[in-house]
Amino acid sequence: MKNANTTLSQQVQRTTKGHLRHLITLDGLSRSEITALLDMAQFYVRKPHELPARDQSLSGHTVANLFFEPSTRTRVSFELAARRLGADVVNLDMQTSSRVKGETVLDTIYTLQAMHADVLIMRDAEPGLPAQVAQYVAPHVSILNAGEAHISHPTQGLLDVLTIRQHKPDFNKLSILIVGDLMHSRVARSTWRALNTLGTGEIRIAGPEHLLPPTGEFPGAARFTDIDKAIKDVDVVMALRIQKERMNDAHIPDDAGYCRQYGLTLERLKLAKPDAIVMHPAPMNRGVEITDEVADGRQSVIQQQVTNGVAVRMAVLATIARGAHER
Ligand code: CP
Numbered sequence: 001m002k003n004a005n006t007t008l009s010q011q012v013q014r015t016t017k018g019h020l021r022h023l024i025t026l027d028g029l030s031r032s033e034i035t036a037l038l039d040m041a042q043f044y045v046r047k048p049h050e051l052p053a054r055d056q057s058l059s060g061h062t063v064a065n066l067f068f069e070p071s072t073r074t075r076v077s078f079e080l081a082a083r084r085l086g087a088d089v090v091n092l093d094m095q096t097s098s099r100v101k102g103e104t105v106l107d108t109i110y111t112l113q114a115m116h117a118d119v120l121i122m123r124d125a126e127p128g129l130p131a132q133v134a135q136y137v138a139p140h141v142s143i144l145n146a147g148e149a150h151i152s153h154p155t156q157g158l159l160d161v162l163t164i165r166q167h168k169p170d171f172n173k174l175s176i177l178i179v180g181d182l183m184h185s186r187v188a189r190s191t192w193r194a195l196n197t198l199g200t201g202e203i204r205i206a207g208p209e210h211l212l213p214p215t216g217e218f219p220g221a222a223r224f225t226d227i228d229k230a231i232k233d234v235d236v237v238m239a240l241r242i243q244k245e246r247m248n249d250a251h252i253p254d255d256a257g258y259c260r261q262y263g264l265t266l267e268r269l270k271l272a273k274p275d276a277i278v279m280h281p282a283p284m285n286r287g288v289e290i291t292d293e294v295a296d297g298r299q300s301v302i303q304q305q306v307t308n309g310v311a312v313r314m315a316v317l318a319t320i321a322r323g324a325h326e327r
Pocket of ligand 1: 070071072073074075147156281282283
C-alpha cells in the first residue's frame with residue numbers, strides 16, 4: 001500500500017495485511033472499500049418510525065469517546081452506534097478529566113487502554129494527532145478519527161456520500177457544489193475525497209477568496225468566488241459553516257454581508273437544478289451560510305445526514321471490530 005505519496009495517516013491505519021485497523025483518513029481507501037462501508041451503513045439505516053438496527057458486532061468491546069473539541073452529532077452518534085452494536089461505552093468529560101491537571105493526550109490514552117478500552121474515538125484541534133497516537137497504542141487498540149483540525153473528518157465524508165447516494169446514485173453524472181469556508185473545513189476535505197474516489201462527474205468549490213483552500217488542494221475541482229455562477233444547474237449544494245473559532249478577527253466576515261454574498265437563500269437555490277438537494281454538515285449558522293427557509297425546506301436533507309451518521313458509524317465500528325479478529 002505504501003508509495004512516495006502515501007501519508008503517515010494512510011500508512012498507520014492499515015495492518016501489514018492491508019486491513020483497516022484505524023480510520024484516520026479516507027485518503028487511500030479504494031472505491032470498493034468505500035462502497036462496502038456505504039452498503040453496510042445502508043443495511044443499518046432505518047426509517048424514522050422504525051426501531052433502530054441492533055446487533056452484537058461489538059459485544060465484548062469497550063469504546064471510549066475522547067472529544068478534545070466540542071461536538072453534538074459526532075459524539076452522540078458514535079455512542080449510539082457503539083451501544084447498538086453491543087459495546088460498553090465511556091465518554092470522557094474533558095473538562096473534569098486529568099487533562100486539566102496537565103496529563104498528556106498519550107497518557108490519557110494509555111490509561112484508557114489499561115482499562116481494556118479497545119476502540120478510541122478522538123476529536124482534536126491538533127493536526128496529525130490521530131496518526132501519531134495510532135503509532136503508540138497497543139496492538140488490540142483502534143483509533144477512529146472523529147475530526148482532526150481542518151484536515152480530516154472521515155465518518156462525516158462517508159455519511160455525506162451515503163446521503164447523496166440515497167437520492168442520486170450515479171456519481172459520475174453529478175455536479176456538486178461545496179460552498180463556504182473551505183479553508184477551515186475538515187468536512188469539505190473528507191467529503192471531497194470520498195466524492196472523488198466515487199468518480200463524481202463535477203465538483204465545484206465556492207467562497208470568498210480568503211476562505212478558499214490553498215491552490216493545489218481539491219485538485220480537479222472548479223473554483224468560484226461568485227456563488228451565483230457556481231450554483232448554476234448543480235445536483236447537490238453543500239453549504240459549510242463559517243468556522244469563526246479557527247479565524248483571526250481580520251478574516252471573520254460580518255454575518256449579514258456574508259449571507260448577501262454567499263448565503264444559500266431560496267432565490268439562489270432556484271439557480272440549481274429543480275431537484276437539487278441541500279446539505280450542511282451542521283452545526284449551522286442560520287441566517288449566515290444558510291437561511292431558515294432553505295435549511296428547513298423541501299430540498300433539505302440535513303436531518304437525513306444526521307440519521308445516516310449513526311448508520312455510517314455502526315458500519316465503521318463493525319468493520320474495524322471484524323478486522324480486529326483478523327490481526
Ligand atoms: N458535523 C459535525 O461534526 O457535527 P458536530 O460538531 O456536532 O459533531
